[in-house]
Amino acid sequence: VPVESGAGDRAARTAAPARRRPIRIGLLGLGQVGSAVASLVQSRSAAASFEIAAALVRDPRSRPRPAGVPITLHPADVFAAGPDVVVEVLGDLEPARTLLLAAIERGIAVVTANKSLLARHGDELIDAAADAGVPLHYEASVVAGVPFLGPLARRPLLASAFTALTGIVNGTTNYILSAMAATGAGYERALSEARRHGFAEPDPAKDVAGVDALEKLIVLLRHLGCASVDPAAIELQGITAITTDDLRAARDLGGTIKPVIAARWSGGAHDAVEAFCAPAFVPAGHQLACLDGVANGVLLRDRADAGFFFAGPGAGPHVTAITLLDDVIEAATGTVAAPARAASVRVEAPATPWLVRISGAPVSPSVRLTEIFGGAGVQATRVSRGGGSFSLLTSACTRSRIQSLLAKVGATSDSRATALRALGDRGTKL
């Protein structure tokens, strides 16, 4: 067993020294990411460690195909080609799920970037792989490009220390909110700009509704040993209702609005997890506030509240292809520990601070607010006026509490009140 070092040295280190023949890849899907994998395989003649044994395409007429890649329309041909590792980049649940289970059943190692599949059928796949003794890697499914899922799986002392996470795990929505904050553009214009730069898909529904980020949160919670959680149990809010007024209020209060995932669990009995997936106020100076544009990052916290931050590009065909091929190397050469099925848990919406914004209000809404909020034990920790609206950050409370307070405010005036979750300054729990 040789040493760990010289990570950047390319020639010698793609696989165990004994391996001479290339790692044969069965590629399921030849869309944007699949094509990037194929061309990366072909460009790395120096490393010379991969070859595409067969690539499954679903529509024989679609898109130009990388030269020299054996194409098939039939999954059986991929298995018949004798791949060492199957790489799944089809997306969606089916036929991805069926094909990965078939690969595992045949004893073939599996690499996937499919967070939807992992969020919805992760337990089934992980159990099948464990039963068959087959490696299953999915580093590209969350913050593609930045290795931390696999490393944490290998490092149980560190991984078991975490009891909370916050993160930005969707590049499209981070780009849109960053553009709105930087230029004052409205949501629709920022979305158009994201499309123009290739940062939003033709149908961005899963991104802007928060579903993509929610699926990644599910993958993280399971991977960190917290729980296997039903996506439907977690508070979910998209970014489509965020306005430039919201972003201005956030700036006036010393922060910005980011598309946030957040969760906190006990780390003990693992019997409850508080979580949300929603646009939230993030104070300037918070690690997540430094992630602009399409950048993604996950901040993990341990029991002593120390933060461990992993951030990077998050997406893009090239960086995803690099992550998938590095996973292929790990699958073909590495040994990792056996998993145990995560327990089912109670999911709760957490108490957090809130960014409350009141517009069309009477001249001095602060008196009424102070009265209504103070009567419920909720304090304003920061206040700002401007642009015809009145904004404040509150002390921590639940969503139902803030909603009932906002209803009271609305009932006593003709003002319109909205509330967004807020992360605390560094040192607070989420």
Add this chain to the structure above:
Amino acid sequence: VPVESGAGDRAARTAAPARRRPIRIGLLGLGQVGSAVASLVQSRSAAASFEIAAALVRDPRSRPRPAGVPITLHPADVFAAGPDVVVEVLGDLEPARTLLLAAIERGIAVVTANKSLLARHGDELIDAAADAGVPLHYEASVVAGVPFLGPLARRPLLASAFTALTGIVNGTTNYILSAMAATGAGYERALSEARRHGFAEPDPAKDVAGVDALEKLIVLLRHLGCASVDPAAIELQGITAITTDDLRAARDLGGTIKPVIAARWSGGAHDAVEAFCAPAFVPAGHQLACLDGVANGVLLRDRADAGFFFAGPGAGPHVTAITLLDDVIEAATGTVAAPARAASVRVEAPATPWLVRISGAPVSPSVRLTEIFGGAGVQATRVSRGGGSFSLLTSACTRSRIQSLLAKVGATSDSRATALRALGDRGTKL
């Protein structure tokens, strides 16, 4: 080979399923970190996967010792105890170097946190380990707590993509500068405060002079396949001369001063590396500006200028002990690729922006400055006045260029001029 998942599940995943007996550790050193390792081993009865076979102490009278740890004054006893892995936490060069070489010669896997040893004798240790086919892990040597060195060694496609890094890798100096920035305290008072909180050693010379950070930069450059660099070849500046005026000027210019390491290399022929280790201006919004107190982090950049950020607590006996024991697991169970000796390279001081501060100046120094700087092709990109001094950020130039300009400014007035390196806004090269 089983699957990677459920990183947080503790019971089942410390080692390959076949392993039943605990991993036997030969502990070299029983100081603060060594004691933390011993107590972590003893506390983890659930995982039950380690035992201390023997622990070397150097002074039999020193400090209370963890109960149940077999102590010896003789290195030979450690080897005779038949450890699976030797963990070195002695610090300093000798006898650490000799003992690790002896372990490697005996075919025993080695884990160390000793960045001084790796910076000065890393090639020798890595070559010896490679020749003997023995694992050598050193995750705790840089940003202890955050796994990224080992993961990059396993992921050659990603690791070979990097061509630049910036980082904060010393907690003591980050704490001191953070405290000076936050409270307006002077260097000596901030150092006292760091001592009081246990964030500075009784003799903090290696930290405040930048030597500790420099050694970590050397470890990073070798590990990323850039080069084996002589520490003496790199521009080095400590933080002892930084004043509250410097920090005020930095704040007025939209940033702060951080203890920075930075390097950029070609990623091609690997024939030159630009690098420095010095307190530097960091603009607000830069990832490093969000690292306050004792936090550490390393920002790696690839050819496309995408940033990959790994940040965390950086130090502390408990988190270092966790990192060392996770390395022990990797050394006892993992397989990593063979290294190749990094080439020797030319080391250059880079051109960067500079924070120039002029005090005791004539009433309008800007005219003279514009003349002198403009004549040399150096522009002021931001200017600030206040507190009896005049500060500016410049366009990028070399240290020798800025020094000759400052000499000219001094020669034509009775002002005093100082210059600190500056990182650019996001998107610039360092």
